[in-house]
Amino acid sequence: MEILNYAFMQRALLAAVLVGVTAPAVGIYLVQRRQALMGDGIGHVAMTGVGLGFLLSWSPVWMAALVSVLGAVLMELIRWYGRTRGDIALAMLFYGGMAGGVMFINLAPSGSNANLTSYLFGSLSTVSESDVTAISLLAAFVVLVALGLRRQLFAVSQDEEFARVTGLPVRFLNLLTAVTAALTVTVAMRVVGLLLVSALMVVPVAAAQALSRSFAATFAIAVAIGVTVTIGGTVTSYYQDVPPGATIVLLTIAAFLVLTALATPLARRRARALAAARPAPEPAECAVPAGRTPTDRADA
Numbered sequence: 001m002e003i004l005n006y007a008f009m010q011r012a013l014l015a016a017v018l019v020g021v022t023a024p025a026v027g028i029y030l031v032q033r034r035q036a037l038m039g040d041g042i043g044h045v046a047m048t049g050v051g052l053g054f055l056l057s058w059s060p061v062w063m064a065a066l067v068s069v070l071g072a073v074l075m076e077l078i079r080w081y082g083r084t085r086g087d088i089a090l091a092m093l094f095y096g097g098m099a100g101g102v103m104f105i106n107l108a109p110s111g112s113n114a115n116l117t118s119y120l121f122g123s124l125s126t127v128s129e130s131d132v133t134a135i136s137l138l139a140a141f142v143v144l145v146a147l148g149l150r151r152q153l154f155a156v157s158q159d160e161e162f163a164r165v166t167g168l169p170v171r172f173l174n175l176l177t178a179v180t181a182a183l184t185v186t187v188a189m190r191v192v193g194l195l196l197v198s199a200l201m202v203v204p205v206a207a208a209q210a211l212s213r214s215f216a217a218t219f220a221i222a223v224a225i226g227v228t229v230t231i232g233g234t235v236t237s238y239y240q241d242v243p244p245g246a247t248i249v250l251l252t253i254a255a256f257l258v259l260t261a262l263a264t265p266l267a268r269r270r271a272r273a274l275a276a277a278r279p280a281p282e283p284a285e286c287a288v289p290a291g292r293t294p295t296d297r298a299d300a
Contacts, residue, residue, distance in 0.1 A: 003238055011132045012124040012191065012244075016234040018139040019188040019200065020227035024208075025146040026184045027201030028219055029177050031209075032157035038075070038178075039198035042185045044094040045071030046194055047101025049186075050119045054108035060119065061134040065186040071097060072182035076175055121193035122245030124237055131190050138183045145180050153177060154215055191230065193245035200226060200252060207256040210263040225255050 003009050030038050049067030053060030071093060078089045105116045118126050146153070155163045156173045164170045181201075188197040208221035233248030240247075 003235060008125055008127065009234075009238060011127045011129065012234055012238075013231065014132055015127050015135050015191050016230040016248075017227055018135055019191045020230035021223055022139045022142045022146075022184045022187050023192075023197065023200040024204040024222035024226040025143055025219070026177075026180050028205045028215075028222055029146070029153050029157045030181060031202060031205045032154070033177070036202045037198060038072075038181055039185055039201045040195075041075065041090065041094045042068050042072055042182050043189070043194035043197055045097035046182070046185055046189065047116070047119070048097045048104065049101075050116065050189075050194075051101040051104025051108070054110060054115060055104045057108075057110075059130060059134065061131055061186060061190070064119075064189065065134070065138060065183055067097075068182035068185055069179050072178035073175060076178045080171075119189050119193065120195050121243055122189070122191050122196070122248075124191075124234065124244050127190050135187050135190065138187050142180050142183050142187065145176060149173070149176070150215075150219075191234070191244060192248055196245045196249045199249045200230070203249075203252045203256050204229070207252075207259045210256075210260045225252070225259075229255055 003013075027036075027039070030036055046064040046068040048071075049064030050060045052058075052067065053063035056063070074093060075090060078093070101116065117123075152163075152168055152173055153176075155166070155168060156170055156177075160170050160174075163173075184201065185194065185197050188200060192200050204222040204225040205218065207225055208218040211221055212218050229251040230248055233244055233251050236242065236251075237244035237247050
C-alpha cells in the first residue's frame with residue numbers, strides 16, 4: 001500500500017491502533033461509573049501540560065501525562081471531599097487547565113497557537129518517533145491495568161459499597177482508574193486530539209453495549225470498534241486531506257448508529273424467543289385455590 005511507504009504514516013497508524021485499544025479499554029469503566037465526561041475534563045487539564053512542555057523545552061507528551069495524572073488525582077479528591085462545592089472546583093480546574101495551556105504555549109519561544117491546535121484536534125504529520133515511544137509505553141501500562149485488574153475495577157465501577165465490604169481497596173482503585181484515564185487522554189491526543197478523545201472513550205462502549213450485556217463481550221467489541229474507526233479515520237484523513245480527529249469521531253458515531261439500528265430487531269427477536277421458551281401458565285380451572293391442597297380439591 002502506498003500509505004505505508006511514508007514513515008510519518010507508519011507512525012500515525014501505529015499510534016492510531018494504540019489509541020483504538022486503550023481508549024475503549026478504559027472508557028468501559030468510566031461508562032459503568034457514570035463518568036463518561038471525565039476524559040473531556042482531563043483533556044482540558046492536559047492542555048496545561050502541553051503548554052508547559054513547549055515552555056520548558058521538554059516533551060509535550062510526557063509533560064501532558066504528568067499534569068493530567070495530577071489533575072485526575074485532584075478530581076478524585078474533589079469528588080471525595082468536595083461535596084456541595086465540588087462542581088465549582090471541577091469547573092475551575094477544567095477551565096484553568098485550558099487557560100493555562102494557551103498562556104504557557106504563547107509564552108514559549110517556539111510555541112504558537114498553531115502548535116496547540118495539533119494537540120487539540122490531532123495531527124498525523126506531527127507524530128514523531130519520540131511521540132510513538134511515549135505513546136507505546138503509556139498504552140502498555142493502561143492496557144496492563146485495564147486487563148490485569150478487570151475484576152476489581154469492574155466491581156468498584158458497579159457498586160463501591162459492595163466492593164468495600166468485600167475488602168477491595170476502593171479508593172486506590174478509583175485513583176488507579178483516574179490515572180489510567182489521564183494517561184489514555186495523553187495517548188490519544190496526537191491522533192484524536194484533547195477535545196475529542198472523550199468520544200472515543202465512550203461511544204465505542206455504548207455501541208458495544210447495544211450488542212451485548214456481557215462485560216467480556218462488551219470489552220472485546222468496544223476495542224474492535226475503536227481499532228477499526230481509528231485506522232479507518234487515519235487512512236481517510238490521508239487520502240481525503242481531512243482532520244484525523246474529527247474523522248475518527250464521526251466514524252465512531254456512525255458505527256454507534258449502525259450497530260444500534262442492527263441491535264434493535266435482534267433484541268426484539270431474543271425477547272420473543274425467550275417468551276416462547278417460558279412454560280405455559282396453568283389453566284385457571286386446574287389451579288389450586290389459595291389455602292387449599294390438591295387433596296382438598298379432589299375431595300371437593
